Amino acid sequence: MARAIQAALLLVALSFGNFARGQNSIRCSLIRAQQNSVLITWEASPGTNYTLEETSSLHEPWRSAGVYLATTNRLATSVPLGARARFFRILQERRGPSLQPANAPQTGYAFDPRFANYYQNSAEVPQRVLSINQHLKDKGLLGELAPSIPVAEPGAYIAMVHTPAHIQGIHSIPIDQAHGATERIGVIADLAVAHVLGAVRDVCDGKIRNAFCNIRPPGHHQINSGFSYGFCCHANVVIAARFALERYPSLIKRVMIVDWDYHHGNGTQFFVQNDPAFLFYDTCAGGFYPGGDESHHGLMTGNPGNDGFVREWENEMLPAAREFKPDLIFICAGFDSKKGDLMGGLGLTARGYSLLTRKVMDIAAAFSGGRIVSILEGGYADNNGFFPPTFNGLKEAVENHVRTLMTGELQPETPFF
Numbered sequence: 001m002a003r004a005i006q007a008a009l010l011l012v013a014l015s016f017g018n019f020a021r022g023q024n025s026i027r028c029s030l031i032r033a034q035q036n037s038v039l040i041t042w043e044a045s046p047g048t049n050y051t052l053e054e055t056s057s058l059h060e061p062w063r064s065a066g067v068y069l070a071t072t073n074r075l076a077t078s079v080p081l082g083a084r085a086r087f088f089r090i091l092q093e094r095r096g097p098s099l100q101p102a103n104a105p106q107t108g109y110a111f112d113p114r115f116a117n118y119y120q121n122s123a124e125v126p127q128r129v130l131s132i133n134q135h136l137k138d139k140g141l142l143g144e145l146a147p148s149i150p151v152a153e154p155g156a157y158i159a160m161v162h163t164p165a166h167i168q169g170i171h172s173i174p175i176d177q178a179h180g181a182t183e184r185i186g187v188i189a190d191l192a193v194a195h196v197l198g199a200v201r202d203v204c205d206g207k208i209r210n211a212f213c214n215i216r217p218p219g220h221h222q223i224n225s226g227f228s229y230g231f232c233c234h235a236n237v238v239i240a241a242r243f244a245l246e247r248y249p250s251l252i253k254r255v256m257i258v259d260w261d262y263h264h265g266n267g268t269q270f271f272v273q274n275d276p277a278f279l280f281y282d283t284c285a286g287g288f289y290p291g292g293d294e295s296h297h298g299l300m301t302g303n304p305g306n307d308g309f310v311r312e313w314e315n316e317m318l319p320a321a322r323e324f325k326p327d328l329i330f331i332c333a334g335f336d337s338k339k340g341d342l343m344g345g346l347g348l349t350a351r352g353y354s355l356l357t358r359k360v361m362d363i364a365a366a367f368s369g370g371r372i373v374s375i376l377e378g379g380y381a382d383n384n385g386f387f388p389p390t391f392n393g394l395k396e397a398v399e400n401h402v403r404t405l406m407t408g409e410l411q412p413e414t415p416f417f
């Protein structure tokens with residue numbers, strides 16, 4: 001009797017029409033409870049990829065239980081029934097990697113104009129992401145990037161990292177109408193996570209090789225403060241990594257996070273430092289915000305510039321990465337390490353960001369199937385006293401970073417630097 005109820009529950013889950021972006025959920029044609037497992041069979045189209053996902057309830061995040069390439073007209077799998085496995089769904093890719101044209105973009109781009117709809121500070125301003133987006137458009141790069149579609153429900157993944165009190169705190173920050181804001185920062189922080197997760201999904205599904213997320217608010221300082229801490233609302237990169245580990249357990253077991261922001265990624269370090277699934281490597285300025293624990297690698301002093309960063313990475317980061325063998329790499333891409341940044345400056349130039357990007361790509365090519373997701377952290381106006389402020393250094397540094405992700409080729413120095 002209990003088994004019959006279990007089978008009935010499973011049937012309900014499979015016909016539950018929850019559509020993931022870019023995928024169709026399909027019905028199974030046969031489901032049969034066995035002693036300690038369940039047999040699921042479905043009609044299939046040869047040459048098509050299917051993802052089986054499981055969860056313990058309809059309200060929790062779905063986790064991948066396997067990816068199947070159909071070679072016949074029928075697919076079957078036997079899934080062990082554990083305490084967690086109660087509900088299943090099968091997703092059919094609308095567009096599998098093999099169906100993409102050979103010249104399809106290999107680099108994704110996550111951006112939403114709504115990222116400009118909140119105001120929180122005279123430095124972390126909407127013009128940051130808007131000027132980057134306009135610059136990529138002016139340079140003709142937007143058409144060569146694959147726009148990432150955000151995941152529909154980021155809340156479950158945010159809740160895997162942040163406490164309810166933190167989430168409530170962020171969502172209760174009022175709209176700063178005096179500065180022209182039209183939306184709550186908490187709403188946009190959720191949207192930023194949704195876009196980052198969309199980029200992670202596309203990279204892990206093999207639709208693109210890597211991605212750049214032009215998002216705000218940033219995330220690498222946030223722990224569980226309940227307020228915007230160092231301009232950061234949600235720990236974007238940690239949530240993205242948890243999403244990848246949960247949703248792609250057979251593909252993603254080890255995640256490396258490289259942070260080249262001027263400031264220490266203290267929030268990221270807090271969440272991942274004791275977890276063997278993570279390697280966190282951070283190059284930042286010593287003795288500056290946010291202070292505190294600086295036990296990470298790569299404390300930079302003086303004006304290290306491109307050569308200083310490369311030397312530090314070759315001595316510390318690259319050997320650690322080769323030993324760790326990541327399945328997925330995140331870049332906490334802070335561009336306040338660039339020469340002439342209003343809030344930082346460690347002498348990196350646009351050429352330097354290309355050099356560092358290429359080094360991450362070399363590690364990704366060797367160990368992680370090329371999988372890189374780069375997420376904007378800091379990076380502010382030019383420190384030239386102009387009003388309104390200019391963002392030439394930021395735009396050119398990001399352009400070189402993105403061009404390198406797209407082509408793997410080192411980029412020349414740019415006019416600003």
Ligand SMILES: [Zn+2]
Nearest residue numbers: 261262263378
């Ligand atoms: Zn920073």
